Amino acid sequence: DAKTTxxxxxxxxxxxxxxxxxxxSTISGTDYIHWYRQLPSQGPEYVIHGLTSNVNNRMASLAIxxxxxxxxxILHRAxxxxxxVYYCILRVVSNAGGTSYGKLTFGQGTILTVHP
Amino acid sequence: xxxVIQSPRHEVTEMGQEVTLRCKPISGHDYLFWYRQTMMRGLxxxxxxxxxxxxxxxxxxxxRFSAKMPNASFSTLKIQPxxxxxxxxxxxxxxxxxxxxxxxxxxxxxxxxx
Numbered sequence: 651d652a653k654t655t656x657x658x659x660x661x662x663x664x665x666x667x668x669x670x671x672x673x674x675s676t677i678s679g680t681d682y683i684h685w686y687r688q689l690p691s692q693g694p695e696y697v698i699h700g701l702t703s704n705v706n707n708r709m710a711s712l713a714i715x716x717x718x719x720x721x722x723x724i725l726h727r728a729x730x731x732x733x734x735v736y737y738c739i740l741r742v743v744s745n746a747g748g749t750s751y752g753k754l755t756f757g758q759g760t761i762l763t764v765h766p
Numbered sequence: 767x768x769x770v771i772q773s774p775r776h777e778v779t780e781m782g783q784e785v786t787l788r789c790k791p792i793s794g795h796d797y798l799f800w801y802r803q804t805m806m807r808g809l810x811x812x813x814x815x816x817x818x819x820x821x822x823x824x825x826x827x828x829x830r831f832s833a834k835m836p837n838a839s840f841s842t843l844k845i846q847p848x849x850x851x852x853x854x855x856x857x858x859x860x861x862x863x864x865x866x867x868x869x870x871x872x873x874x875x876x877x878x879x880x
Contacts, residue, residue, distance in 0.1 A: 686869075692871075692873065693770075693859070693871030693873055693874050694859075694871050696868040696869060696870070699867070699868075737809075751816070751821065752864055753822075755811070756808055756809035756810075758808055
């Protein structure tokens with residue numbers, strides 16, 4: 651499976667921007683970059699995804715390097731509720747049972763701590 | 767919508783017993799996934815269904831594990847017999863499109879096998 655590399659942990663102060671980096675040097679042309687987060691004692695939650703262009707939604711922004719070998723998830727103003735594990739994942743097309751589908755493989759993620 | 771519903775939320779059982787975990791996906795979602803999360807191995811995909819048909823079960827650890835989806839609104843993951851190393855949090859997720867766009871996860875079932 652295509653791999654991503656993220657820092658084990660990061661810290662931020664409340665109401666400050668947070669930039670969470672991710673390296674994916676083996677990414678292929680059809681792989682989408684996905685971000686999920688997992689709050690304590692909850693299931694993972696979708697944050698954002700992109701292919702080549704930068705993406706924005708109500709939760710965050712995703713900045714993708716021109717060569718696509720790295721990306722950055724941007725939380726514009728961190729809140730205490732943003733404290734979570736953030737996963738950077740490559741959506742890889744897999745084949746099984748005669749069906750092609752996009753498979754997500756979760757790594758260890760980045761533990762984000764937000765200080766009041 | 768209530769989101770993905772899983773039951774029970776917590777299960778404690780003794781080694782050798784049968785365990786059945788249940789999942790109700792979001793209505794209208796054609797894709798359903800079972801994941802397992804442990805400290806050692808992180809979050810692993812066990813099996814994936816499309817339109818109630820198992821498509822990829824390569825992540826199922828061994829024959830003691832089985833999953834079914836008898837209809838579009840219900841799926842089960844069964845472990846028989848259970849072992850202490852099966853202790854983990856099991857998540858069910860569903861999606862309404864190509865499966866790895868936005869997946870909606872349930873709250874999980876924390877399984878402890880003693």
